[in-house]
Amino acid sequence: GLLWATNGACRGFHPASPHLSGVEARRWNDHDRPKEFNFASDVLDYWTQVEEEGKRPPRPALWWVNEQGDQVKWSFRELTDFSRRTANVLTQACGLRQGDRLALILPRVPEWWLVAIGCIRTGIIFMPGTTQMKAKDILYRLQASKAQGIMTSDTLAPEVDSVASECPALKIKLLVSDHSREGWQDFQSLLKSASPDHTCIKSKTLDPMVIFFTSGTTGLPKMAKHNHGLAFRSSVPSCRELLQLKTSDIFWCLSDPGWILAVLGSMIEPWTSGSTLFIHNLPQFDPKVIVQTLWKYPITHCLAAPIVFRMILQKDFGSLRFPTLQYCLTGGEALLPEEQQQWQRQTGTPLHQAYGQSETGICCGTLKNMESKPGSMGKAILPYDVQIIDSKGNVLPPNTEGNIGIRIKPTKPLGIFMCYENDPGKTAETECGDFYNTGDKATIDEEGYIWFLGRSDDVINSSGYRIGPAEVENALAEHPAVAESGVVSSPDPTRGEVVKAFVVLAPQFLSHDKAKLTKELQEHVKSVTAPYKYPRKVEFVTELPKTITGKIKRSDLRKKEWGQVSQDEAR
Ligand code: BCO
Numbered sequence: 271g272l273l274w275a276t277n278g279a280c281r282g283f284h285p286a287s288p289h290l291s292g293v294e295a296r297r298w299n300d301h302d303r304p305k306e307f308n309f310a311s312d313v314l315d316y317w318t319q320v321e322e323e324g325k326r327p328p329r330p331a332l333w334w335v336n337e338q339g340d341q342v343k344w345s346f347r348e349l350t351d352f353s354r355r356t357a358n359v360l361t362q363a364c365g366l367r368q369g370d371r372l373a374l375i376l377p378r379v380p381e382w383w384l385v386a387i388g389c390i391r392t393g394i395i396f397m398p399g400t401t402q403m404k405a406k407d408i409l410y411r412l413q414a415s416k417a418q419g420i421m422t423s424d425t426l427a428p429e430v431d432s433v434a435s436e437c438p439a440l441k442i443k444l445l446v447s448d449h450s451r452e453g454w455q456d457f458q459s460l461l462k463s464a465s466p467d468h469t470c471i472k473s474k475t476l477d478p479m480v481i482f483f484t485s486g487t488t489g490l491p492k493m494a495k496h497n498h499g500l501a502f503r504s505s506v507p508s509c510r511e512l513l514q515l516k517t518s519d520i521f522w523c524l525s526d527p528g529w530i531l532a533v534l535g536s537m538i539e540p541w542t543s544g545s546t547l548f549i550h551n552l553p554q555f556d557p558k559v560i561v562q563t564l565w566k567y568p569i570t571h572c573l574a575a576p577i578v579f580r581m582i583l584q585k586d587f588g589s590l591r592f593p594t595l596q597y598c599l600t601g602g603e604a605l606l607p608e609e610q611q612q613w614q615r616q617t618g619t620p621l622h623q624a625y626g627q628s629e630t631g632i633c634c635g636t637l638k639n640m641e642s643k644p645g646s647m648g649k650a651i652l653p654y655d656v657q658i659i660d661s662k663g664n665v666l667p668p669n670t671e672g673n674i675g676i677r678i679k680p681t682k683p684l685g686i687f688m689c690y691e692n693d694p695g696k697t698a699e700t701e702c703g704d705f706y707n708t709g710d711k712a713t714i715d716e717e718g719y720i721w722f723l724g725r726s727d728d729v730i731n732s733s734g735y736r737i738g739p740a741e742v743e744n745a746l747a748e749h750p751a752v753a754e755s756g757v758v759s760s761p762d763p764t765r766g767e768v769v770k771a772f773v774v775l776a777p778q779f780l781s782h783d784k785a786k787l788t789k790e791l792q793e794h795v796k797s798v799t800a801p802y803k804y805p806r807k808v809e810f811v812t813e814l815p816k817t818i819t820g821k822i823k824r825s826d827l828r829k830k831e832w833g834q835v836s837q838d839e840a841r
Pocket of ligand 1: 402524525526529530531554555575577578601602603625626627628631632733734735736796801802803
């Protein structure tokens with residue numbers, strides 16, 4: 271029972287109608303730095319007004335479907351109204367204020383978009399999180415951010431309740447559900463009674479907008495805080511070149527709403543161009559459903575992690591010549607040149623790479639009309655100045671391995687994160703001379719194309735997920751069989767890398783069946799933290815390589831795993 275589920279076509283939706291292109295709708299230049307910017311009022315309400323002035327026929331802003339055949343279609347007018355109501359729910363019914371934090375942990379349901387936009391309208395800082403999280407992950411996020419509110423669904427509400435008493439700042443729990451739950455506010459009923467009149471805040475571009483939790487080599491995930499510049503960046507002409515979306519385009523980004531890729535791809539990018547955002551609720555990932563969806567709906571552009579394209583190519587689906595698909599973009603992990611070429615051959619549509627992080631948004635890519643060099647992530651996208659730097663922040667010449675850096679001095683470009691919240695030390699560690707150091711290694715060629723090589727630290731990138739080894743080691747340490755463990759990446763043909771745990775067993779477990787123990791440890795990790803982090807490979811060892819101070823030398827384990835070959839060579 272979605273409040274707004276419809277089964278018919280959207281009013282006034284004419285696929286063949288003339289359109290304004292995103293390019294014509296440009297209002298800013300690459301180097302503009304407006305003092306004030308708000309994605310809701312400057313972009314969404316802009317398109318609503320354009321439609322109301324009859325400058326283009328109404329088109330769906332959002333088109334949501336599920337496997338049961340339900341669908342939701344909203345015009346920009348409806349999106350504006352619903353998100354204004356949501357803003358009133360958040361501020362009036364829930365009493366949240368500008369600067370408060372709201373954890374937003376929902377599957378792909380339309381409410382996610384309303385709340386994200388409602389937060390932007392009110393200046394409430396939203397913190398997206400994947401629904402794979404477990405109670406402990408949620409507790410950490412609520413405590414670290416001192417969140418005043420959380421919004422989630424039935425599945426995670428009990429997990430939240432199990433830790434809520436340890437979160438003194440938490441005063442609002444909002445539920446998206448058909449049932450009521452004690453201690454929780456029912457979002458849909460609040461929405462029904464909320465007024466559609468709301469005045470958007472006049473946010474400064476440098477005011478905080480969103481926080482993403484992102485994993486690092488050590489410790490728990492860091493809070494990468496972004497201002498409204500993240501949304502503004504997508505409005506500048508150079509960034510529009512990446513996808514060159516037109517208002518008639520239908521754009522599908524498959525990323526889970528917990529990641530920055532979804533905030534950009536499932537919200538900012540398509541709506542900046544006045545295009546239709548397509549969403550499939552995808553409760554479980556199944557390549558067959560992706561292929562069927564591309565056959566069934568008039569999707570023109572698709573953005574997904576490389577693993578999605580790879581998994582489709584690895585299965586035999588017959589023809590992949592989708593009727594309306596024109597262009598695909600990928601990011602989040604490396605894509606092999608042969609995979610890119612195979613996709614292009616089989617579908618007849620280009621598949622380009624882009625690159626970015628939770629800290630940076632998309633910072634380079636092969637633009638839609640740019641010549642693609644298979645295996646390269648494309649070129650820097652203005653106004654970012656992306657260079658390959660050494661450990662002191664010196665710019666390296668072409669074809670020399672170094673770290674990917676983005677110039678932040680003398681002026682920090684809009685779009686890059688503000689800081690790791692509450693962690694000036696870790697923020698400072700990312701600064702290297704005049705650059706933000708991504709920690710990713712690459713080379714740049716004479717033409718400015720960037721070639722990814724791998725991480726320069728212990729962070730694991732599996733299927734597009736950034737995984738901190740310490741998070742997995744800590745989860746393993748909670749199991750009585752584990753005396754200690756070292757967690758590193760290991761090559762994998764589908765996931766690029768997977769998490770591998772080298773485990774030293776506690777003496778009383780030495781005689782246990784190893785296959786059973788492996789399964790048990792995997793299930794244990796899945797039960798105490800978000801399951802995407804679980805070690806897909808486990809090896810039992812008698813000791814771990816250590817430094818003289820007793821620190822586990824993950825680099826030795828990694829070398830063993832990758833057979834002494836560097837990660838890029840192995841790919
Ligand atoms: O493979 P297994 O079956 O053994 O385990 C899977 C799931 O079955 C399991 N699981 C999931 N939910 C669970 C659960 N187990 C218990 N309880 C639950 N509630 O855990 C494992 C999770 O692994 P997965 O998520 O990789 O699963 P799957 O189905 O293989 O998903 C495939 C993809 C492609 C959907 C997934 O890997 C994916 O979404 N990858 C892309 C990530 C992404 O979007 N990255 C972008 C980050 S943003 C960025 O990079 C910056 C760019 C500007």
